Amino acid sequence: MLERLFGLDPQLLFDAVVLAVNIFILFLVASYNLFEPARNLLKKREERIAAELDSAKKDMEDAKALKEDYENRIANIEAEADEILxxxxxxxxxxxELIIAQAKEEASRILKRADNQIELEKKKAADDIKNEIIDVATVLASKVLEAEVDENKSKSLIDDTLREIGESTWQNQ
Known part of the structure; x- marks a missing residue:
């Protein structure tokens, strides 16, 4: 009889080899049909995760830049506030200064008007005194003419007239 390998008959060995070849072919077909889409799915997921990580990294850098810009603006705002103040x-x-200058100018104008008013009052008083002196002289002259008296009588008339109008009136100016 034929020699047997491990005590197995040749039909069993042939079936085992055919079964192994079929399993290998089935594995290749299954790997192409099942494992390849799974690998593609995993590869796409890996690429998507990598893209999301890159996007998150870029977003983080943008956030840091915005934070630095914000902090710089805050510092500049304080400087701008100081400048505005x-x-x-x-x-x-x-x-x-403008209000003080205007107030001084107004005070100067008021003082000038007061000085002008004082000058007008002085002139008016001087005119009144002159008119009184003229009146006194007229009264005195009329009394002198009426009396036609001597020089002593004339002095006494002047003294009487001055007493009547008062000495303080004609001596103030």
Whole structure:
């Protein structure tokens, strides 16, 4: 009889070999039809995850840039606020100086008007005194003419007239 391998008959060995070849062919067909789509799915998932990681990394860098820009703007806002306050202070000082200058000018005009008014009052008083002196002289002259008296009588008439109008009136000016 034929020699047997491990005590197996040749038909069993042939069937085992054919079965192994069929399993190998089935594995190749299954791997092409089943494993390849799974591999493609896994590859696409891997690429999508890598793209999402790259996008997240880019977003993180953009966020850092925006944060730095925001912090710079905050620092600049403080500087701008200080600058605006400085301008406001300068403007307030200018307005203050302008108001003070206008007040001084107004006070100067008021003083000039008061000085002019005083001068007018002085002139009016001087004119009144002159008119009084003229009146006194007229009264005195009429009394002198009426009396036609001597020089002693004339002095006494002048003294009487001066007493009547009062000495303080004609001596103030």
């Amino acid at each position: 400085a301008k406001a202070r300068k403007s307030a000082v200018k307005n203050e």
